[in-house]
Amino acid sequence: MDVSVSVSVSELVTWFTAHNGIFDRSALTFAQIDGLGWGALALRDLQQGHTLFSIPRHLTLSTRTSSLPSLIGEADWKRHGLHIGWSGLILCLMWEAAQGSSSRWSTYLASLPITFNTPMFWSSEDVEQLRGTAIIERIGREQAENDYLNKVVPLLKNRTDYFGDEHANLHYSLEAYHIMGSRILSRSFQVEAWSATYNVDTSQTPPHEDPEMSLDKHSPQALDDNSSDEDEDKDSDDGENDDPANVAMVPLADMLNARYDCENAKLFYEEHFLRMATTRSIRRGEQIWNTYGDPPNSDLLRRYGHVDQVPLPCGGSGNPADIVEIRADLVMSSVGAKCLQQASPRSSERIDWWLEEGGDDIFVVDFSAELPEELTSFVRLLMMSDPEWAKTKRKSKLPKPKVDDAVLSVVADVLRRRLAEYPTTIEDDEALLGTEKEKPIPLNVKNAVVVRLSEKRILGNLQRAVTTRLGGDPSESKSSVSSRKRKADGTDADGHRAAKR
Structure with a gap:
């Protein structure tokens, strides 16, 4: 997983632990891996069920945890359609980045990539190479730009009290919108709402969970694809996991790489924390792999900008899930x-x-x-x-x-x-x-x-x-x-x- 050079990994981990994240420095480290960018390596032999790190829920970044929606007000937020689809979360990421060091997530946001190998950013000549595949219809650049012009820009103009008169600066440009959208596409998790009894006042330190607590079997759900806001709205009755408010950026968890049938770690829910734990034993020096759900290469390329090539049962290499x-x-x-x-x-x-x-x-x-x-x-x-x-x-x-x-x-x-x-x-x-x-x-x-x-x-x-x-x-x-x-x-x-x- 690529990480921006503006913030070192050690600075990111320091920021993480300073905000009550729990990180087992004896178990893993992040390092550059040939052909894969940054990834996690085991520093010692690890047994199944070992907690690698735990992320406080208040440190995930979503429309629930960002203060922007409440500052704008529910009525204005909904009037501009920001409660549907990804536009609201993208705007939250842009707004948090614009706050600089005053944002709780400033270090995390500075660690995220600003360039991508996904077809969203390809030249027309390169996109033509995908003709025949379903990827072209799902790139979604036109839909994203329509959402930006019809939802985000009107709010920027109407609420200069928060965005200023110069709303069209780098933080709120169309380019920034595409970058933040691609960060969400490639790195977000589905994080369902936690108990209503949990105090979401982030000035208070949530109680730490017992590191030896058994794994929660209810795993996060993944956002489907780059569908339009209208499509997501029509599907919203299918279940809680369709709620755009469930989509969240999860620091550190998004740095683990994935490969077909290689998963050895997974993110689990707990009341106050999300816990990354091993799902099988891992030897010292081995890479710690998360799961993307073993999707086909067409999805991997569209979402993450890479493809899997592993040995196939019928010979040769490729992705068995294609x-x-x-x-x-x-x-x-x-x-x-x-x-x-x-x-x-x-x-x-x-x-x-x-x-x-x-x-x-x-x-x-x-x-x-x-x-x-x-x-x-x-x-x-x-x-x-x-x-x-x-x-x-x-x-x-x-x-x-x-x-x-x-x-x-x-x-x-x-x-x-x-x-x-x-x-x-x-x-x-x-x-x-x-x-x-x-x-x-x-x-x-x-x-x-x-x-x-x-x-x-x-x-x-x-x-x-x-x-x-x-x-x-x-x-x-x-x-x-x-x-x-x-x-x-x-x-x-x-x-x-x-x-x-």
Whole structure:
């Protein structure tokens, strides 16, 4: 994890302990790690359940702990829409930075990075390397700038009592807004509200928890993605974890690196503290890894600016969690082509019904080369005759995901169309990476190639399985194109739910 050079790590730890943070200096240190920036290393052998450090809740930075929302007033805060989405927290970070040394978080904020390798800051030429992936639609730069202009700027102009007449200075510029937003995207945790009986007067020292207290099994939840404020508002009824007030910056916890299937430490809740503790034994000199929930490289690149490359069971290296998204409109086009008919009001009616019944408009495939049940069911829905559709609608039950040659034929066409959305072929990308030692590739381009190559391999694996099945090869395993369910966000049961976004 990158850290700004304006504040040394020793200064950061000193600030942390001066504000009642508990840090086991005998257990870990932060050091520069090749290719990973700053990370945590074990100074001695550590057993599972060892507390590395504990962060007082008042030292987390959120719209709950920053004084800005209360200074502005709830009515004005909500009138400008700052209670929805990330804009409020971004403004709090900008305001705290503008306070300089008078802010409780001045040292922490000075330690955070000001440059990022995420696509948000790429040139248009580099972004073009991501064509075909879902990353481009989720970069969110345009949405962020709309929120800045429509929410933040009006408040800056209306409340010069706190922001001054020169509100457009460096602390409140659009560039600063993007930087603070990227800090939140790459480093924040979901920290739920603590007990109402806890005194949030930060002038008082919260009681220290017993370091030997058993681990709290309720782990923090991660913010989903760079969704718009409007989307987050619509999802706010799903649970407390959708509350933007739960998003918080957590000093020191955000300095641990992560890698696929390497987690050996995790952040746990306690009433007054968040506690980083080991989840398995760690040997002296080993890196202490947090978890990002093992997301695919497309998410890692968009959120954190890097990709994972670990040995794959099928050979080579990459990220075993990689996935590919297939849009419903692409499936519609293939069904229309195969059935010699164009989309009609009737197909629109079926799609509306599909969504009302809980179906999704994105289908996810991975390295297993298995058809998602949802994709199979959706194809069958679109291919139904009118009488079959009427019967299905009356039953109010999604079609069974039965795989036959008609479905496989449509899927084969979908895969062909999906692969054609990438600017290069598998062979092109493999050749490009193969010559990297002799001719180094710019980091952004390399990361883009790693992401799109993995996605194309996933699609190619499924394409071969479908083609073989259509050809009637008796050696083909029936399971290779069987249907199965997978969450559309590409996570497992707890997915990205136990760590940073």
